[in-house]
Amino acid sequence: MQKLPKTEFELVVIGSGFGATMTALTIAQRIGDQRPDILMLERGTWWTTPVPTVQDKTIATAKFLKERGQPVQYWSSVEHFKGFIDLVLRCFRRPKNEDGLYELTQLGKRTWFGLKQEENDGVTVLRACGVGGGSLVYSNITIRPPDFVLADERWPLTWTAEERNSYYDLARHAIGYGVVSAWIEHDKGNIPFQDPTGQNQLPAGSVNEGLSNIVTRSARLNPHWTVVTDPHGRELKRITIDPDPKLPSENQNRLWIDRARVFQTAMSELTNDFGTVDSSINDLTPEGLKEDPQRPQNYPGKPLNYCERQGRCNVGCLPGARQPLNKQLMAAIFGKIDGTPPLFNDKDDNEYKRFHLHPLTEVDIIHALPNNGGYEIEYWQRDENKPSRKTSQKVRAKRVIIAAGCLGTNEILLRSKARGGLPHLSRKVGSGFSTNGDYIAFLEGLDKPVSLTRGPVTTSFGHFNTPEAEPGKPVDTKKFHMIEDQGIPRAAASTIGFGIPVIRMLTAQLHHSPRLFALLLIARWLWHRLGFYVLAFFKDASERQQIFESEDEFTNNMMCIVAQGRESSVGQFRLGASPTESPLRVKRTDNLSFTQDPIFAEVRSSLARLAAKLGSTKNFINPFIGGPAKVLKAESIATSHPLGGCSMAQSVVEGVVDEYGRVFYDTDTNTPAYYQGLYVADSSILPTALGVNPSLTISALSLRIADHLVKDIQGQVSA
Numbered sequence: 001m002q003k004l005p006k007t008e009f010e011l012v013v014i015g016s017g018f019g020a021t022m023t024a025l026t027i028a029q030r031i032g033d034q035r036p037d038i039l040m041l042e043r044g045t046w047w048t049t050p051v052p053t054v055q056d057k058t059i060a061t062a063k064f065l066k067e068r069g070q071p072v073q074y075w076s077s078v079e080h081f082k083g084f085i086d087l088v089l090r091c092f093r094r095p096k097n098e099d100g101l102y103e104l105t106q107l108g109k110r111t112w113f114g115l116k117q118e119e120n121d122g123v124t125v126l127r128a129c130g131v132g133g134g135s136l137v138y139s140n141i142t143i144r145p146p147d148f149v150l151a152d153e154r155w156p157l158t159w160t161a162e163e164r165n166s167y168y169d170l171a172r173h174a175i176g177y178g179v180v181s182a183w184i185e186h187d188k189g190n191i192p193f194q195d196p197t198g199q200n201q202l203p204a205g206s207v208n209e210g211l212s213n214i215v216t217r218s219a220r221l222n223p224h225w226t227v228v229t230d231p232h233g234r235e236l237k238r239i240t241i242d243p244d245p246k247l248p249s250e251n252q253n254r255l256w257i258d259r260a261r262v263f264q265t266a267m268s269e270l271t272n273d274f275g276t277v278d279s280s281i282n283d284l285t286p287e288g289l290k291e292d293p294q295r296p297q298n299y300p301g302k303p304l305n306y307c308e309r310q311g312r313c314n315v316g317c318l319p320g321a322r323q324p325l326n327k328q329l330m331a332a333i334f335g336k337i338d339g340t341p342p343l344f345n346d347k348d349d350n351e352y353k354r355f356h357l358h359p360l361t362e363v364d365i366i367h368a369l370p371n372n373g374g375y376e377i378e379y380w381q382r383d384e385n386k387p388s389r390k391t392s393q394k395v396r397a398k399r400v401i402i403a404a405g406c407l408g409t410n411e412i413l414l415r416s417k418a419r420g421g422l423p424h425l426s427r428k429v430g431s432g433f434s435t436n437g438d439y440i441a442f443l444e445g446l447d448k449p450v451s452l453t454r455g456p457v458t459t460s461f462g463h464f465n466t467p468e469a470e471p472g473k474p475v476d477t478k479k480f481h482m483i484e485d486q487g488i489p490r491a492a493a494s495t496i497g498f499g500i501p502v503i504r505m506l507t508a509q510l511h512h513s514p515r516l517f518a519l520l521l522i523a524r525w526l527w528h529r530l531g532f533y534v535l536a537f538f539k540d541a542s543e544r545q546q547i548f549e550s551e552d553e554f555t556n557n558m559m560c561i562v563a564q565g566r567e568s569s570v571g572q573f574r575l576g577a578s579p580t581e582s583p584l585r586v587k588r589t590d591n592l593s594f595t596q597d598p599i600f601a602e603v604r605s606s607l608a609r610l611a612a613k614l615g616s617t618k619n620f621i622n623p624f625i626g627g628p629a630k631v632l633k634a635e636s637i638a639t640s641h642p643l644g645g646c647s648m649a650q651s652v653v654e655g656v657v658d659e660y661g662r663v664f665y666d667t668d669t670n671t672p673a674y675y676q677g678l679y680v681a682d683s684s685i686l687p688t689a690l691g692v693n694p695s696l697t698i699s700a701l702s703l704r705i706a707d708h709l710v711k712d713i714q715g716q717v718s719a
């Protein structure tokens with residue numbers, strides 16, 4: 001691991017996820033001529049594929065990064081139960097494995113070496129730890145919330161509808177092609193991008209190929225979808241229901257991935273507001289369609305990685321088709337394996353290594369230096385070979401952008417306030433947390449097969465309680481929620497295929513002695529599994545044994561969904577008080593438990609209707625709510641979209657930052673003041689739930705914050 005080249009920087013960015021990448025690359029691109037020193041601090045490592053891809057036939061990426069002093073790990077690649085074990089043991093972050101990729105935190109208090117849960121706060125958070133942040137494991141869904149969500153009075157934004165649309169367009173480009181490309185094309189007035197040459201050129205400075213809409217079983221198949229216009233005037237693609245049987249076979253929807261076909265068909269009977277999600281995945285242009293940089297593509301002469309429908313988006317894309325932000329950061333800081341020089345670190349000028357990223361670096365607290373002299377950041381530097389070994393270090397910066405994600409940023413700010421580093425932060429630090437109304441649920445017994453393990457992990461959505469959902473009818477937008485299909489990686493298929501029916505059985509039997517029943521069931525399962533192995537020797541010649549079913553078969557009449565909705569956003573964080581507590585504790589200010597939020601009744605009602613349309617006689621079950629979770633007093637909302645806690649607001653009385661991410665300084669008077677040069681740009685600033693996947697909104701807001709910060713640096717705005 002390379003040492004920091006110096007201890008003082010112009011700008012330090014904490015984190016490397018959406019907020020961090022959008023802001024750091026914007027500042028580097030827009031004031032590159034002033035050559036600011038930028039340092040990104042990230043607590044995790046780089047992650048990449050261990051197999052050859054179209055663009056990296058010799059698996060050179062890991063070596064390329066290691067040669068530049070960067071710690072790298074490989075995605076888990078095994079596609080069956082062994083892979084599940086690899087994921088749990090190697091890829092989850094825990095003591096002695098602090099460089100793990102996933103961090104699963106059940107907020108509360110545990111004793112007996114973490115085995116006994118003493119206090120349960122009712123929230124479990126899954127997040128990523130690595131260069132690229134949540135983009136490393138996210139489901140690629142790049143979607144905008146309905147405008148009425150942002151019109152909530154808790155949103156302090158002064159942007160006009162036109163400005164808002166332009167930042168969302170910029171964010172789509174920044175995720176789909178690259179942040180640097182977004183600003184280059186923005187300055188030419190070319191967002192949304194149009195190829196001026198007519199030669200199917202990618203936009204200038206692009207790292208990826210743009211967002212795609214993947215619903216077919218293989219790349220290149222023409223989906224033959226129906227196109228409608230969404231409320232923002234963009235194309236929305238959806239399944240052609242009941243295609244005219246007289247049309248040629250290629251006009252049918254039979255080439256669709258089963259999950260997408262079954263989900264959209266069922267959804268079309270429940271809401272008029274449904275369709276295909278925009279995915280941050282490179283794909284090939286479907287055959288017969290014009291090659292067009294606005295569409296999925298792959299250019300002659302410049303083959304790029306493309307989606308092979310392997311369904312592994314949440315555990316690492318082996319063909320390297322996804323568009324995680326680490327690709328952009330590598331291109332910016334180190335260049336590409338094909339010899340393309342770094343965007344910001346000019347190879348010929350050793351003095352000009354101005355853009356640095358330091359992995360395995362976990363920020364502890366921030367101290368404001370006297371007389372507006374900038375900030376000192378205390379961090380833990382982990383040892384690459386033994387990540388549990390860490391040393392305390394410090395770095396100084398004139399400006400700091402905190403973008404450590406919802407939990408990370410809340411922790412840093414609460415610690416900094418409690419330990420006197422930033423004593424004048426708003427009293428609102430930690431308030432306004434939201435689970436984003438996240439809900440995961442499974443349904444077995446569909447009357448048609450569905451492939452849960454093939455295709456991008458999410459293909460489609462259905463919106464409820466929007467004006468478009470049931471045109472002409474009165475609508476209560478406070479009840480807005482969204483349901484999406486969710487695939488599962490094959491490595492987890494046998495666990496989920498067995499586990500969900502078991503949870504359902506337990507739920508049905510729990511009124512009898514529940515713990516005894518659970519133990520008996522586990523004993524029965526173990527005996528059953530061992531028995532199958534023994535019996536296979538005698539029976540397999542005449543009859544196929546269950547243990548020889550493939551991972552796809554375990555789940556092939558099951559549907560998994562994720563839902564989100566307008567949750568109340570009234571969670572209040574505090575720091576855990578002892579090592580047996582999670583670093584952050586949370587409770588709602590209205591004394592309800594998180595599972596009792598009214599939005600979940602709405603979600604469950606829509607799911608009951610969806611279950612019927614999917615031809616199942618069962619109900620969707622959420623393994624984290626009811627049944628065994630209830631008996632074990634471990635019920636929680638499992639969220640991968642934690643939001644808020646350092647909310648944007650108009651004043652220090654109401655929130656932690658203003659709409660440009662500037663951190664308020666509490667003067668105890670009515671005079672507005674800021675911590676000069678201190679910013680927050682990530683999911684923690686969202687003042688309410690979005691009810692949709694948040695990365696596009698986080699990106700749009702962060703680009704706006706960075707744009708304003710650039711003007712600030714250039715002296716065009718007053719503080």
Ligand SMILES: Cc1cc2nc3c(=O)[nH]c(=O)nc-3n(C[C@H](O)[C@H](O)[C@H](O)COP(=O)(O)OP(=O)(O)OC[C@H]3O[C@@H](n4cnc5c(N)ncnc54)[C@H](O)[C@@H]3O)c2cc1C
Binds near residue numbers: 014044129134314403
């Ligand atoms: C499995 C999964 C699937 C998801 N799918 C989608 C989806 O399809 N679409 C969507 O919009 N959203 C999705 N999300 C949510 C999305 O990933 C997050 O909302 C988004 O990443 C948040 O961006 P951020 O900038 O706030 O923080 P992050 O992207 O989480 O980045 C924060 C970074 O800071 C680092 N960090 C934290 N603490 C410290 C510290 N103390 N010091 C240094 N570094 C630190 C972290 O390691 C991380 O890299 C998904 C999330 C998960 C877990």
Ligand code: SF4
Binds near residue numbers: 306
């Ligand atoms: S479906 Fe597979 S190939 Fe396609 S993006 Fe996801 S992980 Fe990559």
